[in-house]
Amino acid sequence: MSAVITRDKPRIQLIIGTGREGRFSEKAAEWVTDRIAEREDLDLEVVDLRDYPLSFYDQPVPPAYGRRDYPAEAARWAEKIDEADGYLIITAEYNHGYPALLKNALDHAFPEFNRKPVAFVGYGNVGGARAIEQLRLVAVELEMAPLRHAVHVLPDVMRPVMQAGDAFDLELFAPLDQRLETAVTDLLWWARALAAARTAA
Numbered sequence: 502m503s504a505v506i507t508r509d510k511p512r513i514q515l516i517i518g519t520g521r522e523g524r525f526s527e528k529a530a531e532w533v534t535d536r537i538a539e540r541e542d543l544d545l546e547v548v549d550l551r552d553y554p555l556s557f558y559d560q561p562v563p564p565a566y567g568r569r570d571y572p573a574e575a576a577r578w579a580e581k582i583d584e585a586d587g588y589l590i591i592t593a594e595y596n597h598g599y600p601a602l603l604k605n606a607l608d609h610a611f612p613e614f615n616r617k618p619v620a621f622v623g624y625g626n627v628g629g630a631r632a633i634e635q636l637r638l639v640a641v642e643l644e645m646a647p648l649r650h651a652v653h654v655l656p657d658v659m660r661p662v663m664q665a666g667d668a669f670d671l672e673l674f675a676p677l678d679q680r681l682e683t684a685v686t687d688l689l690w691w692a693r694a695l696a697a698a699r700t701a702a
């Protein structure tokens with residue numbers, strides 16, 4: 502899935518954190534993109550991990566060393582991440598943790614994530630809450646600012662969306678519109694504040 506909405510800053514990337522066939526993450530991304538399209542206070546880019554195939558992490562030098570000397574596949578990913586002022590990550594919960602695909606992608610960059618905010622949209626039996634809590638810890642290690650506000654898509658919304666298949670109605674997500682609005686507004690506050698601070702530094 503790809504979509505770019507270009508307006509004024511901040512630049513927010515919506516990261517689709519799963520890649521399997523029939524994934525829910527793509528449906529959640531469609532809803533988020535639709536709702537954010539009405540806002541004029543950010544630039545949104547959808548970043549689909551399917552479009553950034555990475556090997557399981559095997560580089561000799563950790564990205565945290567800050568050298569940015571990545572192999573080609575990782576460089577393309579890191580350069581994309583570098584463009585953003587903040588991130589909204591859509592995550593599943595796999596066996597009470599975050600998806601390995603997403604963690605592997607996060608492990609492939611470091612300075613590109615530093616001092617930027619991240620908010621989460623999760624889904625599953627407890628709205629992805631366990632995965633999101635773990636991702637907040639990962640984000641701290643990446644020197645990011647993980648935010649309190651999140652969107653938790655519970656089975657009462659998730660199930661009808663999945664049952665509807667490709668032709669699902671975006672309005673099935675309507676009960677979560679306010680949660681998304683709050684999370685995005687907070688994300689933009691932090692994105693602006695930290696962008697200014699990064700520039701000043």
Ligand SMILES: Cc1cc2nc3c(=O)[nH]c(=O)nc-3n(C[C@H](O)[C@H](O)[C@H](O)COP(=O)(O)O)c2cc1C
Nearest residue numbers: 519521523524525526593594595596597625626627
């Ligand atoms: C390997 C695997 C493990 C799962 N573990 C959990 C879990 O721990 N908690 C949960 O709420 N759902 C779990 N599920 C169900 C997922 O919430 C559901 O399949 C969801 O659609 C997965 O996200 P995706 O469609 O974007 O891949 C699991 C699914 C898979 C494939």
